[in-house]
């Protein structure tokens with residue numbers, strides 16, 4: 064049974080409550096990975112290979128969790144990964160997500176498969192906070208109070224646009240120009256999807272985006288997308304046009320936004336991202352939705368961090384389900400973590416409020432983990448804070 068709202072204490076609680084509200088076809092679409100589900104599962108379980116090494120008797124009364132990114136200061140090192148079709152989870156979809164992200168002052172990446180136009184999504188973050196009805200006002204627990212700078216909604220928001228390597232350069236250009244004019248600061252070029260991964264649920268359920276929803280960034284109406292399956296309608300491209308040598312210089316020539324490569328899992332590709340002057344990489348396997356059996360992202364992270372040598376930003380997503388996971392990823396060298404499904408579950412559970420609850424849980428857990436490990440700033444979170452579980456059951460310092 065789903066826990067009542069005041070017992071929505073963990074991301075798992077929100078996953079259970081949100082998933083229950085979704086029709087089976089939508090639930091399976093959001094929650095599943097590709098084929099045998101190895102990677103989607105391992106993304107989360109791989110975090111259990113690490114244990115924490117806390118330092119004690121540190122004054123943790125004042126912390127600084129804030130992160131500078133895209134020339135902005137965010138409240139803590141978390142962002143919202145691009146996920147498509149959010150209005151299938153809640154009618155306000157990406158608008159609700161954008162409001163919650165702005166309120167928590169963290170960045171949000173907008174999928175090319177968003178169900179609202181990027182202009183409306185960015186503007187939603189700029190709306191003033193609605194007054195809280197008296198009946199809903201509750202005292203803020205100490206642990207929920209922000210430690211970094213809080214802009215709140217009405218702050219600037221911090222949006223990025225996610226781009227696939229599409230068959231049509233014209234469409235890619237159009238998406239980027241719209242996003243840049245709307246105020247997006249960076250591109251997440253999703254590099255792991257020349258074709259879609261095999262997702263059995265979509266084939267078995269003949270998954271289609273529900274009637275009434277469109278993909279305005281791709282200029283596709285509800286009728287257009289109803290006419291095709293998710294797989295057959297995918298517009299990704301795999302051609303020489305989309306090699307490192309042609310894609311990155313071309314992107315540079317048409318936009319001033321930062322260029323990040325999302326979907327990197329190897330040191331070799333981090334080196335290429337450096338060579339082509341990209342601004343950052345997101346170590347990601349698309350939440351286990353592309354090739355099943357690839358490395359869990361937290362397992363790929365150390366080699367990517369080593370290859371980066373501090374010369375390119377390294378972020379990570381996939382399977383992050385607690386503030387302790389965020390802490391572990393930072394200790395392994397990530398600058399910032401991103402989450403996909405937890406936001407969908409928050410939306411399904413209770414729209415904007417549900418997403419806010421997800422972000423507040425992760426903020427509180429991360430802050431408390433810093434306090435209990437004796438870290439006062441993000442720079443204090445180093446490999447020394449972790450030990451790795453060995454196959455013989457012992458642990459070893461990194």
Ligand SMILES: Cc1cc2nc3c(=O)[nH]c(=O)nc-3n(C[C@H](O)[C@H](O)[C@H](O)COP(=O)(O)O)c2cc1C
Pocket residue numbers: 092093094106144145146147174175176225253325347348349350351352380381382383401402403404405
């Ligand atoms: C339902 C769903 C839709 C997604 N859509 C996109 C997308 O449009 N573009 C993209 O680059 N990644 C997409 N992703 C991958 C996410 O950006 C992210 O890499 C992944 O969800 C992170 O893993 P997590 O869900 O375990 O947090 C999607 C993921 C899910 C679950």
